[in-house]
Amino acid sequence: MLRRRTVIDVDAVRAAVQSAAGQVEDPEIHQPLAELGMLGDVRVSRTGHTRIQVRLTTAACPLKTDLGAAVATAVRSVPGVSTVEVDFDVMPPHQRMRLAGQLRSHTGDGPRGYGSRASVVAVASGKGGVGKSTITANLAASLAADGQRVGILDADVWGHSIPQLFGVDRPPVAMNGMMLPIEAHGVRLMSTGFFVDDEPIVWRGPMLDKALQQFFDDVYWGELDVLFVDLPPGTGDVALTLLGLVPHAQLVVVTTPQLAAQRVAYRAGRMAADARMRIAGVVENMSAAESSAESAVFGTGGGARLAEQLATPLLGRVPLDVILRRSGDAGVPAVIGGEESAATGELGRIAGAIDLHRPTLVGRHLPIIPT
Numbered sequence: 173m174l175r176r177r178t179v180i181d182v183d184a185v186r187a188a189v190q191s192a193a194g195q196v197e198d199p200e201i202h203q204p205l206a207e208l209g210m211l212g213d214v215r216v217s218r219t220g221h222t223r224i225q226v227r228l229t230t231a232a233c234p235l236k237t238d239l240g241a242a243v244a245t246a247v248r249s250v251p252g253v254s255t256v257e258v259d260f261d262v263m264p265p266h267q268r269m270r271l272a273g274q275l276r277s278h279t280g281d282g283p284r285g286y287g288s289r290a291s292v293v294a295v296a297s298g299k300g301g302v303g304k305s306t307i308t309a310n311l312a313a314s315l316a317a318d319g320q321r322v323g324i325l326d327a328d329v330w331g332h333s334i335p336q337l338f339g340v341d342r343p344p345v346a347m348n349g350m351m352l353p354i355e356a357h358g359v360r361l362m363s364t365g366f367f368v369d370d371e372p373i374v375w376r377g378p379m380l381d382k383a384l385q386q387f388f389d390d391v392y393w394g395e396l397d398v399l400f401v402d403l404p405p406g407t408g409d410v411a412l413t414l415l416g417l418v419p420h421a422q423l424v425v426v427t428t429p430q431l432a433a434q435r436v437a438y439r440a441g442r443m444a445a446d447a448r449m450r451i452a453g454v455v456e457n458m459s460a461a462e463s464s465a466e467s468a469v470f471g472t473g474g475g476a477r478l479a480e481q482l483a484t485p486l487l488g489r490v491p492l493d494v495i496l497r498r499s500g501d502a503g504v505p506a507v508i509g510g511e512e513s514a515a516t517g518e519l520g521r522i523a524g525a526i527d528l529h530r531p532t533l534v535g536r537h538l539p540i541i542p543t
C-alpha cells in the first residue's frame with residue numbers, strides 16, 4: 173500500500189517560520205531577532221523539514237546554545253514544520269557596526285542606556301567590608317525573582333565582587349564600542365571586574381568618573397525597572413559623580429552596628445544628602461540575632477543611629493549568617509539559593525521596602541560635576 177506524504181504550502185510555512193523565529197528575543201539584548209537582523213536564510217522542504225540560519229553577534233557567543241534552543245522551539249510550533257535544524261553564522265562586520273549603532277540610538281527611551289522608567293539606586297558604605305556588595309546582590313536578585321528587570325553596575329573598582337557573587341567569570345560581548353551586560357540569575361551585570369585581572373590598578377578620580385560615565389553610555393542595558401550601582405566604599409565623591417550623571421539616583425547606605433562604621437557611613441550619606449540626593453534608607457548588616465546577646469559581634473544600634481542622623485528610614489537589619497557568606501562564595505545570591513533564614517527573609521523584605529519611584533527633580537538645585 174502506498175503511504176501518502178503530506179505536502180505543505182512551502183511559502184506559507186516559510187513565512188510563518190520567519191515570523192515565529194523573528195519574535196524570539198536575543199537573551200542578552202532582549203530584543204526580537206528580526207529587529208536585530210539576526211535571522212538569515214530559512215529553507216523549508218516539502219515534507220516540512222526546516223533549516224534556519226541565526227547570525228550571531230560574535231562567534232564566541234556565550235548564549236548560543238540557549239538561543240538555538242529557543243529558536244528551535246519557536247519554529248517547531250509552526251504548523252507544517254516536521255523537523256528543525258538551526259545553523260549558526262556570524263554577522264559580517266558592517267552588520268555588527270549597524271547593530272551597535274542601532275543599540276546606541278535605542279538605549280531604551282531614556283537619556284542613558286537603561287531605559288526611561290528605571291530607578292537608579294546607588295548602594296554606599298563608609299568602610300569597606302561591611303557587606304555592601306552582598307546586600308546589593310541580594311536586593312537585586314530578590315527584585316529580579318519578583319519579575320522586575322534589574323541591573324547592577326559594579327562601580328566598586330577596588331573591591332569589585334559582583335562577578336564573584338553571581339558566579340560570572342567571562343568578559344562581556346563588545347560590539348564596536350557598545351558592551352552588552354552579562355545576565356546571571358536574572359540580573360544584568362556590568363563590572364570593572366570583567367575587564368581587569370588580579371593585577372591591582374590605581375584608579376584615580378578622573379579615571380573613575382570616566383569609567384562610570386562609560387558604563388552608562390556605552391552599555392546596552394535595555395529597558396530596566398531598577399539599576400543598582402555598587403559604589404566603592406568611601407566618603408561619597410563617587411556618589412556625587414553619579415548624581416551628576418543621573419540626577420534622579422537615590423542612595424541606600426549600608427553600615428554594620430558598630431560605631432566606627434556608622435560614623436564613616438554618616439559622612440558618606442551626609443555628603444550625598446547635602447548634594448540633594450534622596451537617601452532611600454539605611455541597611456544595617458551583620459546585626460546581632462534578636463534573641464542572642466553573644467551574636468552582637470559588631471555591637472548594636474549603628475543602623476538605627478545612622479538612620480536617625482540622616483533622617484531616613486532604617487530599611488532593615490540583616491543578621492550575621494553563614495548562609496550569606498557561603499552563597500557569596502558559591503556565586504548564587506542567598507535569596508534565590510533555596511536555603512531560607514532570618515537573613516534571606518530580611519533581605520527580601522528590604523528589597524520590597526525600597527521606594528522605587530523616581531524622586532522629582534522639580535525645584536531641586538542639581539550639582540554640575542565635570543566628568
Ligand SMILES: Nc1ncnc2c1ncn2[C@@H]1O[C@H](COP(=O)(O)OP(=O)(O)OP(=O)(O)O)[C@@H](O)[C@H]1O
Pocket residue numbers: 297299300301302303304305306307328331332333404405457458459490491492493494496497498500501515
Ligand atoms: N550578613 C552577613 N553574614 C555573614 N557574612 C556576611 C554578611 N554580609 C556580608 N558577609 C560577608 O562579608 C564579606 C564582605 O562582604 P562584601 O564583599 O559584600 O562587603 P563590601 O562592603 O562590599 O566590601 P568592599 O566594599 O570592601 O568590597 C564577604 O565575605 C561576605 O560574604
